[in-house]
Amino acid sequence: MSEPSIFFAEVNERQGVFHRRAFLLGGFAGVGLIALGAQLGRLQLLESERYTKLSASNQFNFKMTPPPRGLIVDRNGVVLASNRPNFRLMVAKEKGLDARATLKTLAEFVPLDDGRQARLFREISNAPRKAPVQIMEDMSWEQFSAINIRAPELPGVTADMGEVRVYPYGGAFAHVIGYVAKVNKTDLTPSGPNADPILLNPGFRIGRQGVEEAFDLDLRGKPGAQKVEVDANGHEVSTDPAGDIKAIPGKEIVLTLDADIQNRAMEVFGAQSGAAVMMDCRNGDILCLYSGPSFDANKFVRGLTGPEYKALAQYDHKPLFNKALTATYPPGSTFKTLVALTCLEHGFDPATVHVCNRAWAWGGRVWHCDKVHGALDLKGAIAQSCDIYFYQAALTVGPDRIAAVARRFGLGDTFDIGIPGQKPGLVPDTAYKKRHFPKDPVWHPGETPSMGIGQGYTHLNPLQLCVQAARLANGRKALHPRLIHSVGGVEQPSGAAFGDLPFEAKHIDFVRAAMAAVTVSGTAAGLSDMGLGDIKMAGKSGTAQAFNYASGHGQHGATGEWKYRDHAWFIAFAPVEEPRYAVSVLVEHGGFGASTSGPLARELLRVALLKDPEIRAKIEKPMPAPEIPQVETDPDVVDPPTPAAAAVQTAQQQTTP
Amino acid sequence: MTVSALTRPGERDRLINKVAEIDWLFCLTISLIAGAGAVMLFSIAGSSWEPWAAKHLGRYALCFGVMILLSLISLRVWFLLAYPIYAVGFLLLVAVDLVGHHALGAQRWLQAGPITIQPSEIMKIGLVLALARFYHGLSGKSAQLSWWLLVPAVLILAPVALVAKEPDLGTAILMLLTGAMVVVLAGLSWRLIAAGVLGLAAVVPAVIMFGLHGYQKQRLTTFMSPENDPSGSGYHILQSKIALGSGGLLGKGYGLGSQSQLNFLPEKQTDFIFATLAEEFGFVGCAFILVLYAAVIFMALRTSYLSHSHFGRLAAAGVTATFALYVLINGSMVMGLAPVVGVPMPLLSYGGTVMLTVMVGFGLVMAVRVHRYAEVTSGKGSLL
Known part of the structure; x- marks a missing residue:
């Protein structure tokens, strides 16, 4: 192949072919870009709503907030069963959780002996993904804050403030009111109000015996949800209080007891x-x-x-x-x-x-x-x-x-x-x-x-x-x-x-x-x-x-x-x-x-x-009016009588005519 | 400065005149795209120059300097070095195959002291140069249909085969299509083009069935139905589409893209940066960037029209084709129109290697423009 073999006309023809085909290349690129633009339009203009929803469901999670259990009070409103704040420690199975190591780390903060660690490990292993398992209840503020500081480096660990049932009178009402306990898997029924596995969340308690058991559904209330922003690993980034769904507290039960x-x-x-x-x-x-x-x-x-x-x-x-x-x-x-x-x-x-x-x-x-x-x-x-x-x-x-x-x-x-x-x-x-x-x-x-x-x-x-x-x-x-x-304000017959x-x-x-x-x-x-x-x-x-x-x-x-x-x-x-x-x-x-x-x-x-x-009015006889000594008053100094003294004086005037 | 002045011998080789011949509007356009990339990288990092945005701008500045320097190099030098560059690239590809550095299950790099060399990138430019060099000396008739065409076929397929073996399917496809594009531009007969297309249509399914690695096959099946496995291999495509779609017309606002900021979007700073941009700036922002890309392609292609030499024409057009393919493949991938292949969005994505390749290519395009009247084969004029 030698240069002189290429003739001028041929060169021109070669150029002409290139120009035509380069025009085609440009056309192809143009069509390609327009196709991209069209797909963009489809995604961003026509189907935007759908993807916005998907994006929001990526971005936001709803964290269940358990409802406060209804109060039980006596005929005079004296509280017999209520809820008090409770610092809880929970571990949920999630990506990257080494349950054994995590429990060992937690044992540095809260008392967890080996037997309890082994039991909790089994419980965590058997729990569904992301379902929290309660490790410890009623932590002290010191324990709570110490763990909260470490929580970001411990995947799956959360320390939060929940509520725990409290009976101010301890024993006196135990048989009538009963008590509450953690919900077991055996408590869940295939249908009806106890079918919801959400009840297995540590925030829920189920009534055992007495009023707590008989009126469990009334006392339970409806769970709400807290809207939280999460990243791709499920870690909380921030909360959005405006998006929260309020929990409906359980009904108050008034007993006839005194x-x-x-x-x-x-x-x-x-x-x-x-x-x-x-x-x-x-x-x-x-x-x-x-x-x-x-x-x-x-x-x-x-x-x-x-x-x-x-x-x-x-x-x-x-x-x-x-x-x-x-x-x-x-x-x-x-x-x-x-x-x-x-x-x-x-x-x-x-x-x-x-x-x-x-x-x-x-x-x-x-x-x-x-x-x-x-x-x-x-x-x-x-x-x-x-x-x-x-x-x-x-x-x-x-x-x-x-x-x-x-x-x-x-x-x-x-x-x-x-x-x-x-x-x-x-x-x-x-x-x-x-x-x-x-x-x-x-x-x-x-x-x-x-x-x-x-x-x-x-x-x-x-x-x-x-x-x-x-x-x-x-x-x-x-x-x-x-x-x-009454139950929730509705009086019983x-x-x-x-x-x-x-x-x-x-x-x-x-x-x-x-x-x-x-x-x-x-x-x-x-x-x-x-x-x-x-x-x-x-x-x-x-x-x-x-x-x-x-x-x-x-x-x-x-x-x-x-x-x-x-x-x-x-x-x-x-x-x-x-x-x-x-x-x-x-x-x-x-x-x-x-x-x-x-x-x-x-x-x-x-x-x-x-x-x-x-009855009190009948047995409390009016006290005999006390003898009030006559006060020597100096006629020159006129003290304005205090309201009480004035009342006494009028009473005396009426009783001693 | 009049045209007559430039026609004086040696006048065009003066540096000042060469600089004036550089397409500064083109430079502005690519700088806008690179700037948009930096803006997005700043946002993804949570409004921080670290770790990406500052580096991106620095690299671009460096590459821009390289591009300007390359554009001043006489087209005769490019012409002389075309085959050597191709040869070096090919030898390095072979070396990668033999002693290359393993990373992420692929063998793509060569480590030479502190320098990491990715021979496939050298080959992207080398292939275009070699093809242009070859067709420069081939008659139009031979380019149409002759036994000579076996030469470009080997020039293309040999490196493509090596790259595909690494395996780097994205680059291999890119090189194959670029080479094919140059062959077509050089005047391949339409019959052969048709035959080639039909042949590909027949071969591709067979390659997919037997020639692909497991992960490559999975990417393909995932692409066909990403919704089947949203948290597994369909994750990339689905999350990218969510980012795009949720951007809507005007976007979620700068720095407010939840898909990228909260890490739902994978490879958000590299291959999927376009999705990030789409999420935060919406259809309007995307359309703006696409128009910029279209302008770059148009201006580069126009340069190939201006060239008086066949080498210059084909080289500029080849680089343009590579660039356009980058944009189209990455765009299709991000929008769920193509399977996930590791092809970044040129200039926008974070990553030094591709940036350097693209800017070297543009240096070649600019050199073609600056030296559009020059005779590439004659000994006249300076080499710089």
């Missing part, structure tokens, strides 16, 4: 095992529902250690058991009030006299009484709680009539008080015997006298006995107990809206008068005086055999081994005229009802009466 009475119940019970229930006998409101001994619900919120739980579960006084609702006992002599009413309703003459010689032979055996009562009429028999009188009284009406009357007083019944756990107990009759004893379906006459004194098959819980006392005290209405006053008792008023009046006699001259003589002047208490004691004496275990009175002693009952109401409050007290294996439970019942009624403004 914190003062409930707390007093815990004080007066002390270490004794038993239950006390008090109702307003005008509307059925439960003012006190105590079961003792109790436990500190706050410890359950935190989570019990193994030994703590073992100690509670194995204690023979059964602190975890709500004896006010769940435990049933023979009512003992408190039942005589209803046997007497049955007799009266069926034409029994209250003047009928039986003589008590401490022993009475009938039906081929000897029936005992605790002492020689001599000749008694019905009223005296109630007051002195004579068994021999009531053996015979019961025989005159028979078990079915007694049972019918007892059921009218709520015995053997359960009530809708909002929380679960009531055991109906048993009021026996011939039909019951027939149903449950196929081998011996006949009610033997010898079983009636036992029923007449509240023993035998009859088993009742303290709430039922309080309902009985309240209905007797009310005399007219078949009151139902009410524990939940009153306990007075359930119709009337079908008994003659004079018969109930008779029983009430006999109960008044009990505390004046009867088994609980002296208890009627409450130290509140004219306000007196009426009641009925009951000493229920826990074991058959004949078996060698039963112990009458407060001696011998605790678990074999009799149960001590007392039901009462006050004031005797126009009763306002009724109470039932059971002391498990407490010995004599009148001496063990009676004073407790009186003390609880006293607190209730003292809190009642109308």
Whole structure:
């Protein structure tokens, strides 16, 4: 190839081809750029909205903010369950998290022993991605701030301020209110309100027992969300308060309980095992529902250690058991009030006299009484709680009539008080015997006298006995107990809206008068005086055999081994005229009802009466006007009288005309 | 200064006249693009000159000086050095294949003391020069259809094969297309062009099936349906489209692009810088930059028209083709029109190697312009 071989014309042609093709190249580039512009237009002008959304969902995350759990307050607004701030430490699985190393690092700041580290490691490994696992609760401010400073270099670690449930009165309300605990996977249901796995977030608690469990959904509220800007690694860059979705707090629940009475119940019970229930006998409101001994619900919120739980579960006084609702006992002599009413309703003459010689032979055996009562009429028999009188009284009406009357007083019944756990107990009759004893379906006459004194098959819980006392005290209405006053401001139906008792008023009046006699001259003589002047208490004691004496275990009175002693009952109401409050007290294996439970019942009624403004007004006599010495006033110096002094002066002028 | 004055022998070789012949409007346009790059790099770094923006401007200044110096070098020198440069580039590519530096699973660099050499970049210029040199001595007829065409075929395919083996698919495609473009511009017969296109259409699927590395194949399948794997290999394309689309007409505002500022956008300072710009300045900003690129391509292509020598024409057009391909490939990739290949946006992206290559290429284009009347083969006139 040599240069001269290229001719001029050829050179021109070569140039012409190049020019044409370079024009094409330019055209191609132009078309390419226009295509890019078109694609830009499509993305940025036509589909911009879609990509803006995608960009925002990249940029912003919504962090769940748990709703504050609803408060639980007593009838006067005293807070029984609330929330307090809580510094929490959490670890969430995310990219680059070495859970083991992270836990080791955290152990430098907060106490985490090896066993706990191993348990938390398993928990983190099993948790879904980005779901936080709580490492520590209730950190001190020092721990919280130390970890917060290190948090940026510890992926997945967050220390924040959450809320924890707190029960200011610890034990007094533990059985009624229950407690809250961490939500377990087993708590999640396939559908319904507990289907949402968001509940597994450490910010949520689920109610266990009592009001916390029964009203869990009302108390829970709805979670909100905090809008946070995150980078590609999911780290928070900033927050956007304007974009937050507010959490809806749980509803407030107002109980009918009175914190003062409930707390007093815990004080007066002390270490004794038993239950006390008090109702307003005008509307059925439960003012006190105590079961003792109790436990500190706050410890359950935190989570019990193994030994703590073992100690509670194995204690023979059964602190975890709500004896006010769940435990049933023979009512003992408190039942005589209803046997007497049955007799009266069926034409029994209250003047009928039986003589008590401490022993009475009938039906081929000897029936005992605790002492020689001599000749008694019905009223005296109630007051002195004579068994021999009531053996015979019961025989005159028979078990079915007694049972019918007892059921009218709520015995053997359960009530809708909002929380679960009531055991109906048993009021026996011939039909019951027939149903449950196929081998011996006949009610033997010898079983009636036992029923007449509240023993035998009859088993009742303290709430039922309080309902009985309240209905007797009310005399007219078949009151139902009410524990939940209102939920989120919506008042629950009153306990007075359930119709009337079908008994003659004079018969109930008779029983009430006999109960008044009990505390004046009867088994609980002296208890009627409450130290509140004219306000007196009426009641009925009951000493229920826990074991058959004949078996060698039963112990009458407060001696011998605790678990074999009799149960001590007392039901009462006050004031005797126009009763306002009724109470039932059971002391498990407490010995004599009148001496063990009676004073407790009186003390609880006293607190209730003292809190009642109308009662207070009645018993607080106006103070006699104090002698005010005449002040020697210098007529030359006229001091303008102070308003108080002026008032005193006018009063004196009016009283000394 | 009149044209008659310039026609005096030796007048055009005076430095002052050469400088005056440089296309300063062209220089302004590329400086605007590089400046826009610095503006974006400043924003991405969170309103900071470090670590990118200051370096970018510094490099551009340096490369600009190189470009001016190169533009003053006589086209005869370029012509003489065309084959040697190609040969050096080719030998270095072979050396890379044998002893090259491994990085990111590819063998692209040669380490010579403190200097890192990427032979494929030298080859981008060398290929254009060699092809222009070859066609300069080939008759129009032979360029159309003759056995001589086997020479450019080998000139193109040999380095492309070496680069593809590194593997650097992006550069290989770029070189192949650039070479093909020069061959077409030189006057290849339309029949052969058609045959070539058909041949490619037949060969490409086979290459995709059997000749690609695993990650290259994955990039292709990802490109076909990025939404299938949004957090995996489809991430780049999807995030880039989100950045573009969410920019809208006017953009999110300078420094406010959440996709780039919060690191959702990968390679935001290099290959995907256009997406960053699109996010913060919207359609208006993008259109402005595209117009600047179009102007650069137009001005460079016009230079090839002005040249009196076939070498100058083809060299300038070849560089223009390379530049245009850079812009189109990167643009398509960022906008989700092409699979992800490691091709940056020239002048806008951060990165010294490509900047130097492009500016050396522009130095050649400017040299073609400055020496457009010069005879490349005769011994007359100074070499500088």
